[in-house]
Amino acid sequence: MNRELLDQLAPTGTLRAGINLGNILLVTGRTGSGDPAGVSPDMARAIADRLGVPLTCVPFASPGEVADAVDQDAWDICLIAAEPSRAETIAFAPAYVEIEATYLVPAGSPVRSLAEIDRPGVRIAVSDRSAYDLYLSRHLKHAELSRAPGLAGAFRHFAEDGLDALAGLRPALIENAAELPGSRVLEGRFTTVQQAIGTRPGNPAALSFLTKFIAEAKVSGLVSLLIERHGVTGRLQVASDG
Secondary structure, three states: OOHHHEEEEEEOOOOOEEEEOOOOOOOOEOOOOOOEEEEHHHHHHHHHHHHOOOEEEEEOOOOOHHHHHHHHHOOOOOEOOOOOHHHHOOOOOOOEEEEEEEEOOOOOOOOHHHHHHHOOEEEEEEEEOOOHHHHHHOOOOOEEEEEHHHHHHHHHHHHHHHEEEEEHHHHHHHHHHHHHHOOOEOOOEEEEEEEEEEOOOOOOOHHHHHHHHHHHHHOHHHHHHHOOOOOOOEEEEOOOOO
């Protein structure tokens, strides 16, 4: 294996992967040894195997915490959504999976479409510093975001405090709707969250390797296999090449 590549991706001799435990579609459980299990940990493991080094998963409670740790030498790669503000400090390879983001509205809501959300007086619950929070922060003109920690926290805030909508990933919102009789998940999407693998900037060999690895993983069927293996078929999609 190329020495420059190993120096950039596994300088300690081990590939340290920052894993976002807050995404329940990409981290679906724990291994027998207590490590995170799911599509994103398995992608990290496949990269470590390709490099010929051991893997250490470094868990974080939220994607924002993963991104914040870029300057703390806590991880060599991170598996979170690629988002413009994060790309200012993290070099991302192309996405490997994507997830639609939309809204849940409560029972009796007059809102029927995405176009009716961004209006004065509309309050939207959202998971703090999630990729879709960052997206909506840039794009909403009139509606107000009301943040809570994590997916579960945002749902509680929405349900208990009587907000007008809950922003989130469609598969999670469908599960939330089942807990809140009469609520509805809106058709369409306001964005597609691109889950990717990043590394620190200034490591061209590392970024080139990750870019090629992701392209091969999509073409070879590895990403599809992991989606099926972890029971998230129909909730995660292999990312498009566009």
